[in-house]
Amino acid sequence: xxxxxxxxxxxENLSEWYEEVVLKTQLADYSPVKGCIIYLPYSYAIWxxxxxxxxxxxxxxVSEVYFxxxxxxxxxxxxxxxxxxxxxxxxxxxxxxxxxxxxxxxxRPTSETIIYSYISxxxxxxxxxxxxxIQWCNVVRWETKxxxxxxxxxxxxxxxxxxFHATFEEAxxxxxxxxxxxxxxxxxxxxxxxIAGYKSEYEKFAGAHTTTTIETLLPDFKALQCGTSHNLADxxxxxxxxxxxxxxxxxxxxFQTSWGFSTRLIGALVMIHGDDKGLILPPxxxxxxxxxxxxxxxxxxKNLIFQKVKEIENKLKQKYRVISDLxxxxxxxxxxxxxxxxxxxxxxxxGMNELKNKTLVIHRRDEMKKEIIKEEELESKINTLxxxxxxxxxxxxxKFLDEHIYVANNFEEFKEKIDKGFVIANHCGDQDCEExxxxxxxxxxxxxEFDNNKPFGDEKCVLCGKKAKYKAYFARAY
Amino acid sequence: xxxxxxxxxxxENLSEWYEEVVLKTQLADYSPVKGCIIYLPYSYAIWxxxxxxxxxxxxxxVSEVYFxxxxxxxxxxxxxxxxxxxxxxxxxxxxxxxxxxxxxxxxRPTSETIIYSYISxxxxxxxxxxxxxIQWCNVVRWETKxxxxxxxxxxxxxxxxxxFHATFEEAxxxxxxxxxxxxxxxxxxxxxxxIAGYKSEYEKFAGAHTTTTIETLLPDFKALQCGTSHNLADxxxxxxxxxxxxxxxxxxxxFQTSWGFSTRLIGALVMIHGDDKGLILPPxxxxxxxxxxxxxxxxxxKNLIFQKVKEIENKLKQKYRVISDLxxxxxxxxxxxxxxxxxxxxxxxxGMNELKNKTLVIHRRDEMKKEIIKEEELESKINTLxxxxxxxxxxxxxKFLDEHIYVANNFEEFKEKIDKGFVIANHCGDQDCEExxxxxxxxxxxxxEFDNNKPFGDEKCVLCGKKAKYKAYFARAY
Numbered sequence: 001x002x003x004x005x006x007x008x009x010x011x012e013n014l015s016e017w018y019e020e021v022v023l024k025t026q027l028a029d030y031s032p033v034k035g036c037i038i039y040l041p042y043s044y045a046i047w048x049x050x051x052x053x054x055x056x057x058x059x060x061x062v063s064e065v066y067f068x069x070x071x072x073x074x075x076x077x078x079x080x081x082x083x084x085x086x087x088x089x090x091x092x093x094x095x096x097x098x099x100x101x102x103x104x105x106x107x108r109p110t111s112e113t114i115i116y117s118y119i120s121x122x123x124x125x126x127x128x129x130x131x132x133x134i135q136w137c138n139v140v141r142w143e144t145k146x147x148x149x150x151x152x153x154x155x156x157x158x159x160x161x162x163x164f165h166a167t168f169e170e171a172x173x174x175x176x177x178x179x180x181x182x183x184x185x186x187x188x189x190x191x192x193x194x195i196a197g198y199k200s201e202y203e204k205f206a207g208a209h210t211t212t213t214i215e216t217l218l219p220d221f222k223a224l225q226c227g228t229s230h231n232l233a234d235x236x237x238x239x240x241x242x243x244x245x246x247x248x249x250x251x252x253x254x255f256q257t258s259w260g261f262s263t264r265l266i267g268a269l270v271m272i273h274g275d276d277k278g279l280i281l282p283p284x285x286x287x288x289x290x291x292x293x294x295x296x297x298x299x300x301x302k303n304l305i306f307q308k309v310k311e312i313e314n315k316l317k318q319k320y321r322v323i324s325d326l327x328x329x330x331x332x333x334x335x336x337x338x339x340x341x342x343x344x345x346x347x348x349x350x351g352m353n354e355l356k357n358k359t360l361v362i363h364r365r366d367e368m369k370k371e372i373i374k375e376e377e378l379e380s381k382i383n384t385l386x387x388x389x390x391x392x393x394x395x396x397x398x399k400f401l402d403e404h405i406y407v408a409n410n411f412e413e414f415k416e417k418i419d420k421g422f423v424i425a426n427h428c429g430d431q432d433c434e435e436x437x438x439x440x441x442x443x444x445x446x447x448x449e450f451d452n453n454k455p456f457g458d459e460k461c462v463l464c465g466k467k468a469k470y471k472a473y474f475a476r477a478y
Numbered sequence: 479x480x481x482x483x484x485x486x487x488x489x490e491n492l493s494e495w496y497e498e499v500v501l502k503t504q505l506a507d508y509s510p511v512k513g514c515i516i517y518l519p520y521s522y523a524i525w526x527x528x529x530x531x532x533x534x535x536x537x538x539x540v541s542e543v544y545f546x547x548x549x550x551x552x553x554x555x556x557x558x559x560x561x562x563x564x565x566x567x568x569x570x571x572x573x574x575x576x577x578x579x580x581x582x583x584x585x586r587p588t589s590e591t592i593i594y595s596y597i598s599x600x601x602x603x604x605x606x607x608x609x610x611x612i613q614w615c616n617v618v619r620w621e622t623k624x625x626x627x628x629x630x631x632x633x634x635x636x637x638x639x640x641x642f643h644a645t646f647e648e649a650x651x652x653x654x655x656x657x658x659x660x661x662x663x664x665x666x667x668x669x670x671x672x673i674a675g676y677k678s679e680y681e682k683f684a685g686a687h688t689t690t691t692i693e694t695l696l697p698d699f700k701a702l703q704c705g706t707s708h709n710l711a712d713x714x715x716x717x718x719x720x721x722x723x724x725x726x727x728x729x730x731x732x733f734q735t736s737w738g739f740s741t742r743l744i745g746a747l748v749m750i751h752g753d754d755k756g757l758i759l760p761p762x763x764x765x766x767x768x769x770x771x772x773x774x775x776x777x778x779x780k781n782l783i784f785q786k787v788k789e790i791e792n793k794l795k796q797k798y799r800v801i802s803d804l805x806x807x808x809x810x811x812x813x814x815x816x817x818x819x820x821x822x823x824x825x826x827x828x829g830m831n832e833l834k835n836k837t838l839v840i841h842r843r844d845e846m847k848k849e850i851i852k853e854e855e856l857e858s859k860i861n862t863l864x865x866x867x868x869x870x871x872x873x874x875x876x877k878f879l880d881e882h883i884y885v886a887n888n889f890e891e892f893k894e895k896i897d898k899g900f901v902i903a904n905h906c907g908d909q910d911c912e913e914x915x916x917x918x919x920x921x922x923x924x925x926x927e928f929d930n931n932k933p934f935g936d937e938k939c940v941l942c943g944k945k946a947k948y949k950a951y952f953a954r955a956y
Contacts, residue, residue, distance in 0.1 A: 032553055032595055033546045033583065041541035041611070048542065063519035064526065068511045069585075069616055069633050070569075075510055091548075092573040093585065096620035097566045105511065107547075107571065107585070117510055122518075127807070133519070138547055138616070142574035155547050329605070 007278050007341065014220045014271070021270055022149045025279050025342050035147040035154035042342070043150075043266050045287035047157060050265065051136060053189055053284065054159075057181065062132040062161060070105035071114045078113060078239045085206020086110070089141040107140040112207065112232070112258055115162050116240040123164060123254060125245045130174070131164040150267030151224070151478050158262035164254045166246065168233055171255035172210070175231040176450070178259040179212040182227040191282040191394035192216050192268055193401045194226055195422070195473060197447040202434045209233035215446045215473065217401050218271045221421045223446045223475035226268060229259035272397050279343025280365055282393050283386045290316060290382065291339045292324040295332045295351035308350055312360070316382065340365055345389045346382065366392050405473070414462050414474070418443045422475045426468035428461035437463050437474065448472040485756050485819065492698045492749070499748055500627045503757050503820050513625040513632035520820070521744050523765035525635060528743065529614060531667055531762065532637075535659065540610040540639060548583035549592045556591060556717045563684020564588070567619040569632075585618040590685065590710070590736055593640050594718040601642060601732060603723045608652070609642040628745030629702070629956050636740035642732045644724065646711055649733035650688070653709040654928070656737040657690040660705040669760040669872040670694050670746055671879045672704055673900070673951060675927040680912045687711035693924045693951065695879050696749045699899045701924045701953035704746060707737035750875050757821025758843055760871050761864045768794060768860065769817045770802040773810045773829035786828055790838070794860065818843055823867045824860065844870050883951070892940050892952070896921045900953045904946035906939035915941050915952065926950040
């Protein structure tokens with residue numbers, strides 16, 4: 001492997017490996033603005049695919065909108081807990097042109113307040129419910145912790161869904177529907193296995209009645225939140241006075257949900273699937289699913305082979321995202337390394353042998369294995385491979401996740417296992433007790449499963465020994 | 479027409495008509511943030527279609543990226559003219575969380591400086607050129623003038639293209655290619671006729687060597703800039719030190735262009751095509767191209783007709799964006815008005831007569847005309863109508879534009895015609911003289927055609943009488 005393309009070993013130093021992969025594959029780069037990255041074409045193409053595929057799933061139910069970037073301070077303050085949660089990380093615009101502003105404007109850290117200050121104009125009667133809107137946009141959170149490309153930054157891209165319902169129960173159902181939709185999407189498209197469930201009281205979204213989450217495990221055994229969905233109940237509709245006229249003629253408060261996932265998912269993709277050679281991208285969201293590399297030794301061969309490359313490309317691009325690497329200043333070996341580093345799932349090699357024998361060499365990135373196939377089998381082979389690679393990546397990641405879930409019957413076991421993955425333990429649900437666990441172990445309560453959360457064994461809280469309220473997954477987290 | 483749907487007469491008060499159309503069709507609404515609007519689903523869907531169609535045109539040449547929202551003051555200041563031009567309308571972030579920032583951050587008014595401070599990392603040799611990137615994003619300009627939904631606001635959505643070339647000539651060619659691409663796109667998709675050409679020295683983009691523009695005329699005879707493309711030459715590469723190694727081994731400055739169009743185009747659509755009944759949308763960017771309205775008088779008829787509506791919808795939606803209005807709480811008449819107001823190009827009416835005779839009633843919004851067709855002719859009829867409506871809208875708008883271009887041989891004629899449309903006049907090209915014209919008439923030099931700009935008649939400047947440098951289009955503008 002050429003020096004330029006060399007990647008540090010993933011196991012030795014995950015953090016350095018990660019940074020090197022992000023930079024060398026030109027997914028992203030650091031910008032002159034602290035904590036803000038530049039999304040280069042390769043990562044932006046992944047984000048566009050994620051957006052496109054997720055949009056297909058929800059478009060018949062949810063309308064796209066765009067609300068202002070700025071939120072006047074008075075509006076952000078309205079829901080007290082929400083403001084308390086977000087104000088430490090707000091970027092404030094205090095000047096416009098040459099003048100101080102009368103009222104400071106927050107650069108949106110999330111858009112609940114600006115949307116809810118308006119939405120009552122769209123909701124008159126029960127007939128207008130449920131109302132579901134979504135916006136894909138940038139948000140800013142003034143992180144003071146160390147930032148890491150995609151995983152934690154001051155500006156990121158995301159979507160936020162906001163829905164409005166006639167009853168608490170409908171909002172509860174919506175919240176769950178969306179988190180299951182996220183789980184399904186992240187597992188099927190990004191090949192990232194997640195655990196879905198509730199957040200604890202202490203960890204829930206500022207202003208929410210209930211927060212649900214999907215959580216995965218990264219190779220350094222830290223948990224990563226991959227998406228959240230909140231039942232806001234009438235917490236916001238009360239302060240923003242969002243009423244509807246119900247069938248019985250009475251004016252009632254609406255019940256709400258909000259939910260979102262962000263470009264953080266790109267970081268998860270890199271961390272979970274990558275290896276010492278670089279990225280490995282799941283076919284469903286790979287900007288290029290197939291790269292074709294010609295191998296030739298003279299001009300005559302080149303002409304013959306380029307023709308075949310074009311023929312194969314044209315055939316495959318009806319159905320797949322294909323690139324032919326026809327650069328003449330690089331050797332096939334260099335190109336192999338580069339596209340392996342970039343994580344393209346399938347490589348097709350075509351040389352004079354292949355031309356003669358009407359065969360093709362097919363290389364799959366996930367297993368780093370080559371095989372020779374008959375040219376006539378190409379399309380069915382690619383179909384199968386795309387499916388296989390997608391499920392292979394998921395299965396590997398699922399195996400890793402499953403193998404790093406431990407059960408702690410007491411706090412000694414908890415401490416012993418907490419740097420090795422998720423630890424399932426009984427908990428009293430008490431906020432102070434949860435904070436104490438964090439103090440002692442740096443671990444937080446990540447998720448409480450929906451249907452499998454009854455305390456086990458002695459049914460006592462792993463730390464304080466009081467009667468447990470539930471069992472939960474704990475981990476250190478990003 | 480019901481009171482709720484009533485629209486003011488367009489001719490009586492264009493400004494009030496415009497506001498009413500924007501609000502009642504739920505394209506957009508005012509937000510609690512002065513000068514920032516809310517893009518409701520209907521306008522966002524139009525913007526998505528514009529984005530989708532334009533992306534198809536450029537995607538093979540230009541890569542999508544995303545650069546930070548914030549620009550450190552030092553970077554924004556680097557190109558002096560650029561900063562001078564933009565600083566009066568910058569929104570400044572001066573606080574993050576609870577602390578004052580060491581360095582103020584501009585919320586991007588445009589991204590030249592943040593992109594160019596980075597881009598040299600991607601450009602090493604002539605082999606990396608030309609490089610073309612684009613970003614679709616929000617930008618903020620702290621307008622102090624009165625704002626108007628879509629046409630002028632403090633935050634808007636746009637794309638900005640940025641390209642990097644080895645020579646001035648290539649940059650010049652790129653600039654022109656893009657402005658012609660815009661002209662073609664705006665005329666063919668939005669049915670808005672424009673005049674393409676240069677901006678004068680006084681009107682050019684802050685920091686540009688040359689600015690080109692496409693300009694149209696609104697019904698109040700004011701000009702509207704619909705897109706711009708700039709040759710930045712090496713003005714920015716000098717200050718940001720963007721070099722490439724040329725074939726001869728020497729390091730040379732790159733030459734650059736930037737170009738963009740914004741959600742302002744939605745305002746132009748409304749203004750130009752709308753009438754006293756509301757919007758008229760060109761089929762190519764209409765969120766719904768066809769609405770199907772059932773007409774029935776009892777439950778039995780309803781069932782029969784709904785079945786036919788679904789059948790027709792399923793057939794048409796293979797190729798078109800179709801909505802069936804099956805709401806039972808509204809009369810057909812109410813629905814007709816509503817969809818006419820929303821500017822859906824084609825309406826299909828289906829009642830018992832149609833069912834019996836195997837016919838359909840087809841109504842076109844642009845001409846407000848109905849015709850009865852055989853059901854079997856439906857698809858070919860729709861194909862034709864979509865084309866016809868698109869070109870009819872363009873032709874009407876083109877006729878209006880052409881009829882409101884005047885030639886002024888002297889300043890008396892200029893003043894007489896300037897409130898009636900574009901006035902072509904000779905000009906000396908002198909900045910003071912141009913400012914003087916603005917002072918006296920509120921008109922500015924909008925565009926100087928590329929190939930047809932030689933002074934005419936006495937070849938003297940319309941105001942100062944000095945030798946004219948060119949003839950140009952003047953108008954009052956948004």
